[in-house]
Amino acid sequence: MTDTLSPLHDEHVALGAALTSFAGWQMPLRYTSDLAEHVAVRTAAGLFDLSHMGEIRVGGPDAAAFLDYALVGNLSALRFQGARYTMICAPDGGVVDDLIVYRDLEDAFLVVANASNHAVVLGELRARAAKFEDVTVEDRSPQTALIAVQGPNALDIVHATEGLEETGGDIGASKYYACLPATFQGEPVLVARTGYTGEDGFEFFLDAPLAPALWRAFLAAGADHGLVPAGLSARDSLRLEAGMPLYGNELDRSTTPHDAGLGRVVKLDKATADGDPVDFVGRAALEARDAATPTKTLVGLEGLGRRAARHGYPVTLPDGTAIGVVTSGAPSPTLGHPVAMAYVTPDQSEPGTELAVDVRGRLEPVRVVPLPFYRRAR
CATH class of the missing domain: 3.30.1360.120 (Probable tRNA modification gtpase trme; domain 1)
Structure with missing residues (x-):
């Protein structure tokens, strides 16, 4: 077509x-x-x-x-x-x-x-x-x-x-x-x-x-x-x-x-x-x-390393236990580090929560942060 x-x-x-x-x-x-x-x-x-x-x-x-x-x-x-x-x-x-x-x-x-x-x-x-x-x-x-x-x-x-x-x-x-x-x-x-x-x-x-x-x-x-x-x-x-x-x-x-x-x-x-x-x-x-009671919550994730999470990558606890999935992710040109949005279990959705993303078999550390990642000056 x-x-x-x-x-x-x-x-x-x-x-x-x-x-x-x-x-x-x-x-x-x-x-x-x-x-x-x-x-x-x-x-x-x-x-x-x-x-x-x-x-x-x-x-x-x-x-x-x-x-x-x-x-x-x-x-x-x-x-x-x-x-x-x-x-x-x-x-x-x-x-x-x-x-x-x-x-x-x-x-x-x-x-x-x-x-x-x-x-x-x-x-x-x-x-x-x-x-x-x-x-x-x-x-x-x-x-x-x-x-x-x-x-x-x-x-x-x-x-x-x-x-x-x-x-x-x-x-x-x-x-x-x-x-x-x-x-x-x-x-x-x-x-x-x-x-x-x-x-x-x-x-x-x-x-x-x-x-x-x-x-x-x-x-x-x-x-x-x-x-x-x-x-x-x-x-x-x-x-x-x-x-x-x-x-x-x-x-x-x-x-x-x-x-x-x-x-x-x-x-x-x-x-x-x-x-x-x-x-x-x-x-x-x-x-x-x-x-x-919600079963999943959309959160922002701030990458603590250099490798960016991408759509579909698993979100885990630091020990590798799966608790969610990345919906969107990329390096942030404005902020200078990777960012992502993901669905996670509600008990792991509080800002400041330390999690990880499985990036091609390697756990990359991330932190839950409020959305949006960027807000323009008014």
Whole structure:
């Protein structure tokens, strides 16, 4: 099966990117080096192509009530021009995908799914919409591009970008997890103050044919601000330092939001317009999980040696007794030592607990630390 090409594919080729197959797409893995791109985002800015993500438009008078039923969050309470991190769960409480939902219109929402789960989420939403009379679920992914500018210089770059007009208000004054309308070359763009790097930044949703021009405009505006194009490798190491979960690593069908320390996104107190509790998909299982004693807990691990833990490596007590598994791990360019996230038994999850990771047959010492590993200065 041939990979789908991003609307920015030719731009990546022209920049000499190393391309890789990812979730059915050809996407840039890196342009120069993973380290250089990671450091640029932490110290200046990085430019990311996220057009592989899934964009699903949910609209109609019943849209808010439908999302309250279909997702674990209280989306009817989401303010206009706001955004919310949430999840879609199976009836047994397992995570189908983690999502960001934007309320960019009064009666319509933009649901953004992970690339690997786009088709599954679209199918689940359409199936769950059958309970509602006046809601539409439309796949907008094929015609939508998504570009992100992330890093401490992101706002300066956005303000300097030729052809980008802030028609919906001051982007710089917007709060984190907000979205505003704008235009580029007279065409509509949705600008969201969201990201997956742990830095301040902006994500731009626009029609796919317009994406190459905006990409080049960002590169031109960022030339004096340290902006570099950045690939999937840097995006992954950045999100790991920021303690952000990745579906297929920290989250999957066998994991509930509570296991991942994200029980707060499950809104058991959300109510219908009549004041009755919302019987959302997975409610009974998640209510039981909320009251139950956990069997596993997601923790951060600080490597005390030089060898990095990787996804799937066993976590053990210092004597080698297995107590968990690494979900994500890598050397941290920012901190200068290896870091990892892992599921362990709750009795070994307290910060300061000394553990080990089996790195190819050798026990490497690690210490439990709070997440995230990195938090930007405000």
